[in-house]
Amino acid sequence: MNFHRTWLFSQFELTRLFATKRGWLAVTAFSLVWFMVLRYPIYNAVPFLNSPEFEGFVSQLAGTIGLNSLVSWPEAELAIFWVIALFTFPMFALFVTADQTVEDRNRGTVRFLTLRSARFELLFGRFLGQVMILAALIGLVSIATLVMMSMRDSGLVGSGIIKSVAIWAKLLVTCLPFIALMSLLNLVTNSARMSIVFAILFFTIVASIITYIGDVYPMFAWLNYLIPGHHIGDITGWQSSSNFALFLPVFQAAVLLGAAQFILRERDL
Numbered sequence: 001m002n003f004h005r006t007w008l009f010s011q012f013e014l015t016r017l018f019a020t021k022r023g024w025l026a027v028t029a030f031s032l033v034w035f036m037v038l039r040y041p042i043y044n045a046v047p048f049l050n051s052p053e054f055e056g057f058v059s060q061l062a063g064t065i066g067l068n069s070l071v072s073w074p075e076a077e078l079a080i081f082w083v084i085a086l087f088t089f090p091m092f093a094l095f096v097t098a099d100q101t102v103e104d105r106n107r108g109t110v111r112f113l114t115l116r117s118a119r120f121e122l123l124f125g126r127f128l129g130q131v132m133i134l135a136a137l138i139g140l141v142s143i144a145t146l147v148m149m150s151m152r153d154s155g156l157v158g159s160g161i162i163k164s165v166a167i168w169a170k171l172l173v174t175c176l177p178f179i180a181l182m183s184l185l186n187l188v189t190n191s192a193r194m195s196i197v198f199a200i201l202f203f204t205i206v207a208s209i210i211t212y213i214g215d216v217y218p219m220f221a222w223l224n225y226l227i228p229g230h231h232i233g234d235i236t237g238w239q240s241s242s243n244f245a246l247f248l249p250v251f252q253a254a255v256l257l258g259a260a261q262f263i264l265r266e267r268d269l
Contacts, residue, residue, distance in 0.1 A: 001124070005117045009125025010132060013100075017133055027137075034141045037084065038077075038148055046076045046152065069238050075160045077149040079238075081141070082167050086236060089138060089171050090229050093178040094199045096137075097130040099192035100183055106190065119264045123183060127257060130179050135172050142168050170235060170246070177228035177252035184260040187267065203227075228252055 017023035049071065070079040101122065104110045113122055142164045150157045181202070185195040207227045214221040224230050225248060234245040 001118060001121055006121045006125040006128065009113075009117075009122055010129035013126060013129025014132060030137060031140070034144065038081075038141075038144060041084070042077055042080045042145070043148065045080050049076045049080075073163075074153075075149055075156050075163055077145050077152070078160060078163050078167060081145045082238070083236065085138070085141065085167070085171055086174065086232060089134070090175055090178045090232075093130075093134055093175040094182060095196060096133065097179045097182045098186075098195045098199075100126040100130060100186045102186040102189060102192055102195060105186075120261050123260055123264055124257065127179060127183050130182075131172070131176065134175050134179065135168075138168050138171050138175075173246055173249050174229070174232065174235075175249075177249045177256060180253040180256035180260070181228055184256050184263070187260055187263045226252070226255075228256075 017027065070083070073079040101110055104113070110122065146157070146160050146164050149160050181199060182195055185198050186192075189195045189198055210223045210227060214224050228249065231245045231248045
């Protein structure tokens with residue numbers, strides 16, 4: 001694999017988002033949505049979490065759903081952001097990364113590109129480009145949350161930066177298999193829209209069937225580990241994260257990319 005060509009494919013993904021009017025329109029819409037989330041749900045929930053009158057109720061509720069450790073964070077904005085982002089960014093990643101190779105394949109661009117590069121370079125380069133886009137967007141919201149927290153209490157900036165970096169890394173790792181899933185679906189569908197439809201069907205029907213089989217036949221419970229996002233429940237409460245909980249999405253992404261590479265290698269372009 002030629003890393004220079006792979007990097008060029010990654011740069012193309014960044015260019016499509018950050019160097020075009022359509023891309024900046026998408027970034028603006030994304031920023032406005034998260035501004036509303038920060039301004040209303042997160043900003044208004046912080047006084048409630050820090051209120052002595054509701055301290056017992058909040059602690060009891062958080063303990064019931066496994067979020068007790070987050071309630072003790074002095075950086076309340078980051079705690080709320082973590083919970084919201086952990087469940088929204090993976091789904092958001094499905095829509096953002098829906099068009100990696102499918103439209104280029106329809107136009108014949110993929111055939112042209114693979115005459116001058118390996119197929120895996122194209123596949124991995126596009127995947128890496130989408131990872132960098134998600135990294136930038138997650139970083140943007142993390143910084144905005146940190147700024148909002150510093151306006152409430154500037155003394156929390158030091159610890160807030162450390163937690164923000166950890167949140168950024170965990171969110172990005174969590175999104176990896178979702179991006180890889182779209183890389184795979186781009187090779188078995190004919191449009192970005194159909195890739196999204198197939199992804200929705202996977203998480204609603206296929207994932208439910210796998211979960212049911214695992215519940216009825218415990219010997220097949222390991223199949224749940226094939227579902228992207230299966231580890232989310234293990235890291236939501238910011239428990240002492242096991243290495244397995246963070247390794248699983250990386251493994252899932254590698255498996256999905258391997259399957260995508262097999263399909264791309266065998267199919268006609």
